[in-house]
Amino acid sequence: MATTLDQTIARRQRTLGGAILGSQTFWVLVAVILACLFLSFATDSFATAKNLYNITRNVTFVAIIALGMTLVIITGGIDLSVGSVLCLCSMVLAVTMHAGYGIGTGIAVSVATALVIGAFNGILIAYLGFPPFVVTLGMLSVARSLAMVASNNTVVFEFGPDHDKLLALGGGSTFGVANPVIYMVVLALLTGFVLRWTRIGRYIYAIGGNEQAAMATGLPVRPIKVCVYMISALSAGVAGIIQTGWLGAVTTNIGAGMELQVIAAAVIGGANLAGGAGTAFGALVGAALIEVIRNSLGLLGINAFWQGTFIGSATILAVLFDRIRNFRRSE
């Protein structure tokens, strides 16, 4: 019997299994797991509680910012300022607390700084039509410079009356899991929820897919774009606050070059720089792959100078698979 129209319409083109096998994130996850298995057998030091604790904690800083970056990338933008914003927010927190204010005030001022920077980036990009690359490249320079001004380019390592609270926030652990990891998981769940289940998440994808269509449909394109740059800066600020608590000191060169790792994490995890694709889970998986590569090179006794080569190659390789799939489809 010929298939009826009803059956055709009701049929799913992609099964769940097919969708998983076709996703870049899945294969990167497989790569992470295989690398971990390999390292567990090849070295004695990988699968130890201490090393795993370190890895999971180290992942968080790049991963948290990659969540914000993923939103920006889905809309078809880019945020190069995140490393410098992390530095500025850390410094604002440190200087405020050093001056004798409590941790609550310090965090509030730091978060406000991030939001102001994000809003500035977003307004220039969304309302005045500046290219995201240029605005955020400028901000990369401005934010780090402001951090130097704020601290007179010194190292801040005394955080006033709430010193211990700050160190516990970033350096402590709960039930054997490093605190930053808990923040990362919560933020990832939140981001994932927004992207999948809310209108704003749907509109973020729509803007990346066809901005003109989104405009013509009457979606609030500009406010949403401002919003994603604010979230991106906020994620950098949050990572900065946590990292300050973990390191116990802030210098004006923390977060230098971090934007590249963050973008790499997002892209490895399946975010498409042309816009329209990316997930919160992908950002975490991408960040995990980068950290596992970094960690394993150290454990395997490979010169640390090779790090950039491996991380860069992983980025290109991840996108290569995506290209190959697209070529096959178009043939």
Next chain:
Amino acid sequence: MGRLVVLLELSNISKHFGAIQAVNDISLSFEAGQVVGLMGDNGAGKSTLVKMIAGNYRPSHGTMRINGNDIVLHRPIEARQFGIEIVHQDLALCDNLSAAANVFLGRELRRGIGPFRVLDYKAMYRRAGEIFKELRSETRARDLVKQMSGGQRQAVAIARTMISEAKIVLMDEPTAAISVRQVAEVLHLIRELRARGILVVLISHRMPDVFDVADRVVVMRRGRKVADKPIAQTSPEEVTGLITGAIEGG
């Protein structure tokens, strides 16, 4: 068959951009459940006329009436509130989203209570599927638009207008740049809209399509209306003559 109710009425509509007179003193009335072909050469003023109906431009002179009431449109969103939807030539779809997501874009169905409401995927897939079934189009609600044929993309764009319960659908060259089989599909969709009592204004260059599906043809030349005839009382040759100016219209 009794006389149909006048749905949309244009009286002495003109539009000039500086010294250029794009549309010159056009009066037309449209009835529900009609397909009206709007034809003319490039620069004849078809797009400008349609953009005034869709709220993109305000007429320099003249009035528009819907169901006998004067309307003034400042923005496309206001036209939509009067049930006027436009299907753009480039379709304005998001390739990276599913058919259902495109159909409901900006009008998502949600479930939950108060501020805690989430997208209702199930309801949107089901409703979109029902509309595709009504349109008798082989379009699957869950498929990504990027994988669809030109005809299916038209079905998605048309389904969008049905969600909003449009009364007037303006279509800008819907059959340009698609295959013969897909053209048949799109003409079929237009007939489905007409069967639902919707007024379809079809801008097209393609004579066979207009003669296949339209009830009436309006020809424009240099901003003026040169003909407005039932399709049965004219011929492709006459329309071609009117478009080029070989035949002087009234």
